[in-house]
Every structure is written in C-alpha cells, then in structure tokens.
Amino acid sequence: MADAINPQSFSDSLVILGAAGLVIPGFARFRISPVIGFILVGLAVGPSGLGALVSQYPWLYHVTISNRAAIEPFAELGVILLLFSIGLELSFRRLWTMRTQVFGVGAAELIGGGTLIAAGLYILGQSPAGAFGLGLALALSSTAVVLPMVGTQSAVGRAAFSMLLFEDLALVPIIFMLGALAPSVAASPDGPWSELADTLLKSGITIAVMLVLGRLCLPHIFRQAARTKSPEVFLAASLLVVIVSSLATSIAGLSPIVGALLAGLLIAETDYHGEVEVMTAPFKGLALGVFLITVGMGLDVRVILANWPSLILAVAGVVLAKTIVTAALLYISGARKGVALEVGVLMASPSETTLIVLSAAAAAQLILPSTATFWQIVTAIGLTITPLLARLGHDIARRLEMALGEEAVEVSEDHAEAAAVVIGFGRVGRMVCDLLVLHKQRFIVVESDPDVVAEARRDGYPILFGDVSRTEMLDKLRLGHARALILTMDDPVLSVRVTKRVRGWVPDLPVIARARDTDHAAQLYKAGASDAVPETLESSLQLAETALVDLGVAMGPVIASIHQTREDLRMGIKEAAQLETAPKLRRLRPDEVP
Structure with a gap:
C-alpha cells in the first residue's frame, strides 16, 4: 500500500x-x-x-511543482x-x-x-x-x-x-x-x-x-x-x-x-x-x-x-x-x-x-x-x-x-421586469401563487421537492428546483432585483435563517413570512421580516368571523373588526420583538448621576 x-x-x-x-x-x-x-x-x-x-x-x-504534465x-x-x-x-x-x-x-x-x-x-x-x-x-x-x-x-x-x-x-x-x-502531406492528393x-x-x-x-x-x-x-x-x-x-x-x-x-x-x-x-x-x-x-x-x-x-x-x-x-x-x-x-x-x-x-x-x-x-x-x-x-x-x-453622451443602463435579460420570489410550493405557497396570478403579478417559485416541482411545472407555474438552506442558492435568486420575498415553507428554523440572511444583504426588500404562531412571528420580526403572518392567529380570526356572521352580525362591521384586531395583534407582536432587540440601558450608580 x-x-x-x-x-x-x-x-x-x-x-x-x-x-x-x-x-x-x-x-x-x-x-x-x-x-x-x-x-x-x-x-x-x-x-x-x-x-x-x-x-x-x-x-x-x-x-514546488517539478512535473507540469502531472x-x-x-x-x-x-x-x-x-x-x-x-x-x-x-x-x-x-x-x-x-x-x-x-x-x-x-x-x-x-x-x-x-x-x-x-x-x-x-x-x-x-x-x-x-x-x-x-x-x-x-x-x-x-x-x-x-x-x-x-x-x-x-x-x-x-x-x-x-x-x-x-x-x-x-x-x-x-x-x-x-x-x-x-x-509531408501537402503533396498528397487526399491529405487529411x-x-x-x-x-x-x-x-x-x-x-x-x-x-x-x-x-x-x-x-x-x-x-x-x-x-x-x-x-x-x-x-x-x-x-x-x-x-x-x-x-x-x-x-x-x-x-x-x-x-x-x-x-x-x-x-x-x-x-x-x-x-x-x-x-x-x-x-x-x-x-x-x-x-x-x-x-x-x-x-x-x-x-x-x-x-x-x-x-x-x-x-x-x-x-x-x-x-x-x-x-x-x-x-x-x-x-x-x-x-x-x-x-x-x-x-x-x-x-x-x-x-x-x-x-x-x-x-x-x-x-x-x-x-x-x-x-x-x-x-x-x-x-x-x-x-x-x-x-x-x-x-x-x-x-x-x-x-x-452614449451611456446606457443595462438591464439583465432575466430581470427586465422585477418579480416576487416565493419560496415553498406546498398548500400555502400554491394558494399565494394562485392569487398572484389572479392579480397579474409576476413571480418565480423555488421548491426543494422534485415531485412538487415536476407537478407545478406541468400546471404552468414558473418554478425552480433549489435548496434555499444553502447560501449559494439564495445568491442565485438575485433578490436585489426582486419586488418582494414571500416565505411559505413549513420550517420555522429555516424561515428565520433565510430572513436574517436576506435582510443583511438586501435591507430594503419586503420580506413576508409564514409563521406557525405568535412566538415564531416574533422571531421573524427580530430577524428582519417586514410582515409575519401566524397561522394560529389567522385561523382564530377566520373562526371568529364565521361565528359572528352566523350569529346575524352584519358582514361590514365584522370584516372591519377582524381587520382591526389583526392589525392590533401584528403591531403588538412587532413592537414586542423590537423591544427585545433594543439595547438594554444600564442603571446608573448614585455616584454616576450628574
């Protein structure tokens, strides 16, 4: 050996x-x-x-290298x-x-x-x-x-x-x-x-x-x-x-x-x-x-x-x-x-x-x-x-x-028109994409399941196969050209990690993330998400809306109250997350008071 x-x-x-x-x-x-x-x-x-x-x-x-051929x-x-x-x-x-x-x-x-x-x-x-x-x-x-x-x-x-x-x-x-x-061969009738x-x-x-x-x-x-x-x-x-x-x-x-x-x-x-x-x-x-x-x-x-x-x-x-x-x-x-x-x-x-x-x-x-x-x-x-x-x-x-005076601003072929980037094409991701299509918004989807990618491609969705847990894949998405990033995957740790990475690279990009609950939403806000939507909160609000309508309350006031409650709860979660990440002030000793 x-x-x-x-x-x-x-x-x-x-x-x-x-x-x-x-x-x-x-x-x-x-x-x-x-x-x-x-x-x-x-x-x-x-x-x-x-x-x-x-x-x-x-x-x-x-x-040194003594053998170039090697x-x-x-x-x-x-x-x-x-x-x-x-x-x-x-x-x-x-x-x-x-x-x-x-x-x-x-x-x-x-x-x-x-x-x-x-x-x-x-x-x-x-x-x-x-x-x-x-x-x-x-x-x-x-x-x-x-x-x-x-x-x-x-x-x-x-x-x-x-x-x-x-x-x-x-x-x-x-x-x-x-x-x-x-x-040696030029005189040959055929040559090479x-x-x-x-x-x-x-x-x-x-x-x-x-x-x-x-x-x-x-x-x-x-x-x-x-x-x-x-x-x-x-x-x-x-x-x-x-x-x-x-x-x-x-x-x-x-x-x-x-x-x-x-x-x-x-x-x-x-x-x-x-x-x-x-x-x-x-x-x-x-x-x-x-x-x-x-x-x-x-x-x-x-x-x-x-x-x-x-x-x-x-x-x-x-x-x-x-x-x-x-x-x-x-x-x-x-x-x-x-x-x-x-x-x-x-x-x-x-x-x-x-x-x-x-x-x-x-x-x-x-x-x-x-x-x-x-x-x-x-x-x-x-x-x-x-x-x-x-x-x-x-x-x-x-x-x-x-x-x-011939300067021209070049636009990449792939980004001639900015689009939203949706990560994840499960139950939530498909619904988000359907609504984007309904409202004529350009988007691209990234999914790590090859079977889901193949099915979505057959259905006509603009989808790519990729694992966003790798930093290099996020780089390939060129999020600096995107209009928004929408995270729909059911992976709380990965969604927080992606949010933190993207926010460090593209400070002004709107990041809308799916959250499991209010605690997860708070973590996403700390990581830099623009908006985090907790599933437990939305299911509670939908249940309350359906109950109030069935009890005979008019649809208009019900929708208004649901929207107001949602906004109040989101602002509360965001403010709590901001307070936790704010620098803590040290209490002055008596001899330090001016």
Missing part, C-alpha cells in the same frame, strides 16, 4: 491548495483579479522558478467545468437568438484578426504557411479567463461570449487545416481532408444523439438524484453528465469543451439547473486555478529577460491588432462605441487554446520549435495581463461613453 502512494502527488496537491487558500483572499483584499495571482504562483513554484533549485535545496521539493489533466478539467457552467447560464432559445453574432461576427473576428496578424508576420519574414498558422493561433481569445470576469448577461459579456463560442467550435477544423498544410469530413459527420451524429438523449433522460436522472435529498448524489450525477458528454465529443473528434457546453445547455432546460450550478461552482473555481498555475509554469524568467524587447513588441502587436479588428467589427454590427472598444481590449490577449494550435503548427513543421516556444511565452504573458487589459478597457469605454 505504501508503494502505491506517490509523494510527488501529495506535494503538488499541497502547493495547489495552499495557492488557492492564499491567492484568492489575498488578491481579493486588494481588489485584484486572482487570475494574476495564480499565474504568478505557477511562475514562482514551477520548473522555471523555485523548482529549478530543488537539486541544490532539496527541501524546496515540498513547496497537473495538466486537472487544468483541462477546470476549463471543461467552466464551459459547463457557461452552458447552464444559457438556453437553446437564447443561443438561437445569438446565431448571427456567433457565426457572423464571431467568424469575421477570428478570420480578420488572424489575417491581420498573419500579414504582419509575413512582412517580418515568416513563411506564408507559418504566418497563417500563427495568425489563427494568436487570434484566439481565452474563454477561461475572459468570461469569469464579465459573465454572459451584460452587453460586453454577450458580445465576448458569441465570439469565444465560435472560436471554441473552430478549434478542431483549425488543427485539421494546419495538418493539411504540412509539407477526407479525415476532416469523416470527423464532421461523426461529430454531427454525436451531437444529435446527445440532444435527443439529454432531452429524454436528464430530467429523470436529476429527479431521482433530488429525491435522495443527498447533495453528494446530486453532485455525482452532475459530474457524470459533464464527463460523459465531454468524452462523447472527444471520441467524435471534437474538443471536450464542446461536450461540456452542450451538457450545460441541456441541463439548463431542466428544472434543476440552479442547484447544479451551485453544487459545481467550488470545483470549477479550484480547477480553473490549477489551469492558471500551469500557464504560469510555462513562463521562463531567464528567457523573458534575455528577449524582453522582442516579447514586449510581440505582445503589443498582437493586442493592438486584435483590439482594432474586434472593436471595428462590433461597431459595424451595431454595438455602442464604448461596448465595442471594451470588448476589443478585453479579448486582445491570446488564449490557452493558442498553445494547442502552436503545438499543432510545430508538429506540422509549419514553424520552427524555437518560434513556437517564443509565441508560447507571448501567450502566457498575454494571459497574465488580461485582467489589466479588462480594467483598462472598462475605464476607457466609460470615459468614451460619457464624452459622447
């Missing part, structure tokens, strides 16, 4: 977890993107940094989980509306940026085929770094995502195209074109099968996982879907990230997408950190110092060329000048997929190994400065829009 344990794996794990524990809170403290921190950690502890000194100082072995699978998993989470935020309807941006602007951006960079490299002496391969490689932008900074909801995020999506889809055809230009056609056919069939099976099977899989009430089972089902989808597209010849994106899109069409996103978020962040560490490990300080003038010019040239092409295309397609400029600067750096294309170009003998190494360093530097470029582009765009 002891022989099976690999000390290097434990050492690498220690370095990675230690980096995550130090980088994320440390850089957040100074409002700096942790992307830079992870890359710098990779530079410091990698084979070109402190790892190079292990032979002289053996104790460094335990705080952690690359985890880095690839981070990118896969990132694309999966992006798919969860989308839907097929929304993706269809973006088809013009994806296959129009996205294709033009990749081809235009690649052509401009290739022309510059050709002028500098690179061969035509080598310039073409380098141009396409450097025209790619980083999905893994860009989208976490801007999301997919804003105008900047939507524009960036449409182009990044096309680049991810074009990765495999680009690699095949570079293989076709290889000197027949293989490319075969791959496209297989990938098309695979995607069609995945779409059909996903529509039919995923709702049942996640419903069964939700019935277990076990977060571990739910997480296992989510990761299983991601891995199977990525393997399927890999076998078909496509990139695994295409399968991950497709898995996210399919789950987004189910009632469980919010819970899946919450469950997988921690793994995505950690794995993405591993990926960024591997990027930093690709930097060699000695090579950078020896070639820094050439590297600076190369990075600046790539950034300038991509900014011009991207901003111009977005402006021509109708984007505001500020948005076009911000997206252009944001996507100006090369990508992690650039490294893959550079390797393919070198393997095809289109560029020399030394040339590939040079541009790999340029790519790593570009990824490192992406957060700085994002900040620079944002500031310049805001100033431009203010100067031109």
Whole structure:
C-alpha cells in the first residue's frame, strides 16, 4: 500500500491548495483579479522558478511543482467545468437568438484578426504557411479567463461570449487545416481532408444523439438524484453528465469543451439547473486555478529577460491588432462605441487554446520549435495581463461613453421586469401563487421537492428546483432585483435563517413570512421580516368571523373588526420583538448621576 502512494502527488496537491487558500483572499483584499495571482504562483513554484533549485535545496521539493504534465489533466478539467457552467447560464432559445453574432461576427473576428496578424508576420519574414498558422493561433481569445470576469448577461459579456463560442467550435477544423498544410502531406492528393469530413459527420451524429438523449433522460436522472435529498448524489450525477458528454465529443473528434457546453445547455432546460450550478461552482473555481498555475509554469524568467524587447513588441502587436479588428467589427454590427472598444481590449490577449494550435503548427513543421516556444511565452504573458487589459478597457469605454453622451443602463435579460420570489410550493405557497396570478403579478417559485416541482411545472407555474438552506442558492435568486420575498415553507428554523440572511444583504426588500404562531412571528420580526403572518392567529380570526356572521352580525362591521384586531395583534407582536432587540440601558450608580 505504501508503494502505491506517490509523494510527488501529495506535494503538488499541497502547493495547489495552499495557492488557492492564499491567492484568492489575498488578491481579493486588494481588489485584484486572482487570475494574476495564480499565474504568478505557477511562475514562482514551477520548473522555471523555485523548482529549478530543488537539486541544490532539496527541501524546496515540498513547496514546488517539478512535473507540469502531472497537473495538466486537472487544468483541462477546470476549463471543461467552466464551459459547463457557461452552458447552464444559457438556453437553446437564447443561443438561437445569438446565431448571427456567433457565426457572423464571431467568424469575421477570428478570420480578420488572424489575417491581420498573419500579414504582419509575413512582412517580418515568416513563411506564408507559418504566418497563417500563427495568425489563427494568436487570434484566439481565452474563454477561461475572459468570461469569469464579465459573465454572459451584460452587453460586453454577450458580445465576448458569441465570439469565444465560435472560436471554441473552430478549434478542431483549425488543427485539421494546419495538418493539411504540412509539407509531408501537402503533396498528397487526399491529405487529411477526407479525415476532416469523416470527423464532421461523426461529430454531427454525436451531437444529435446527445440532444435527443439529454432531452429524454436528464430530467429523470436529476429527479431521482433530488429525491435522495443527498447533495453528494446530486453532485455525482452532475459530474457524470459533464464527463460523459465531454468524452462523447472527444471520441467524435471534437474538443471536450464542446461536450461540456452542450451538457450545460441541456441541463439548463431542466428544472434543476440552479442547484447544479451551485453544487459545481467550488470545483470549477479550484480547477480553473490549477489551469492558471500551469500557464504560469510555462513562463521562463531567464528567457523573458534575455528577449524582453522582442516579447514586449510581440505582445503589443498582437493586442493592438486584435483590439482594432474586434472593436471595428462590433461597431459595424451595431454595438455602442464604448461596448465595442471594451470588448476589443478585453479579448486582445491570446488564449490557452493558442498553445494547442502552436503545438499543432510545430508538429506540422509549419514553424520552427524555437518560434513556437517564443509565441508560447507571448501567450502566457498575454494571459497574465488580461485582467489589466479588462480594467483598462472598462475605464476607457466609460470615459468614451460619457464624452459622447452614449451611456446606457443595462438591464439583465432575466430581470427586465422585477418579480416576487416565493419560496415553498406546498398548500400555502400554491394558494399565494394562485392569487398572484389572479392579480397579474409576476413571480418565480423555488421548491426543494422534485415531485412538487415536476407537478407545478406541468400546471404552468414558473418554478425552480433549489435548496434555499444553502447560501449559494439564495445568491442565485438575485433578490436585489426582486419586488418582494414571500416565505411559505413549513420550517420555522429555516424561515428565520433565510430572513436574517436576506435582510443583511438586501435591507430594503419586503420580506413576508409564514409563521406557525405568535412566538415564531416574533422571531421573524427580530430577524428582519417586514410582515409575519401566524397561522394560529389567522385561523382564530377566520373562526371568529364565521361565528359572528352566523350569529346575524352584519358582514361590514365584522370584516372591519377582524381587520382591526389583526392589525392590533401584528403591531403588538412587532413592537414586542423590537423591544427585545433594543439595547438594554444600564442603571446608573448614585455616584454616576450628574
């Protein structure tokens, strides 16, 4: 058993977890993107940094990573989980509306940026085929770094995502195209074109099968996982879907990230997408950190110092060329000048997929190994400065829009019109929702019972599956955009806990809560509820109302007295709760009296 344990794996794990524990809170403290921190950690502890000194100082072995290849699978998993989470935020309807941006602007951006960079490299002496391969490689932008900074909801995020999506889809055809230009196969009558056609056919069939099976099977899989009430089972089902989808597209010849994106899109069409996103978020962040560490490990300080003038010019040239092409295309397609400029600067750096294309170009003998190494360093530097470029582009765009008077307030697609959020869809929750429908009020319901969710969905209610006992799920509801929060679940402890959390985040949000009795109502008022409705009180008032009417008292005075009694009792409970939470005044001693 002891022989099976690999000390290097434990050492690498220690370095990675230690980096995550130090980088994320440390850089957040100074409002700096942790992307830079992870890359710098990779530079410091990698084979070109402190790892190079292990032979002289053996104790460094335990705080460095000497084998970059050992952690690359985890880095690839981070990118896969990132694309999966992006798919969860989308839907097929929304993706269809973006088809013009994806296959129009996205294709033009990749081809235009690649052509401009290739022309510059050709002028500098690179061969035509080598310039073409380098141009396409450097025209790619980083999905893994860009989208976490801007999301997919804003105008900047939507524009960036449409182009990044096309680049991810074009990765495999680009690699095949570079293989076709290889000197060893260029003279062949067939080359790899027949293989490319075969791959496209297989990938098309695979995607069609995945779409059909996903529509039919995923709702049942996640419903069964939700019935277990076990977060571990739910997480296992989510990761299983991601891995199977990525393997399927890999076998078909496509990139695994295409399968991950497709898995996210399919789950987004189910009632469980919010819970899946919450469950997988921690793994995505950690794995993405591993990926960024591997990027930093690709930097060699000695090579950078020896070639820094050439590297600076190369990075600046790539950034300038991509900014011009991207901003111009977005402006021509109708984007505001500020948005076009911000997206252009944001996507100006090369990508992690650039490294893959550079390797393919070198393997095809289109560029020399030394040339590939040079541009790999340029790519790593570009990824490192992406957060700085994002900040620079944002500031310049805001100033431009203010100067031109083109500022626009963006409204999220999901919150174009504020709605009430109802938590719980039992007997009380359904009645509340029916009355909201009757009075034409927009609302969304959250329920943790998968069977109730399925039934409510069939009945046409806007309902989501989610467990609000987890803070991350409450964050997903974006209560800052809501008009009111209505708690109808029959769980006194959870309702008080949710009320306290929400009141701390959204001080002005009306919170109306169901209470079991007057004591529970008092606890809810202490937690910050705007109104708490005790069930025992309401049943007593309804009983009194029915009795008075049956005794012959006129309906008008009865309703008025019931309303007045209800209001008096509520105010009494609220005032008592406020008195209990008020600070207690200490009685002064005689010698302290002025």
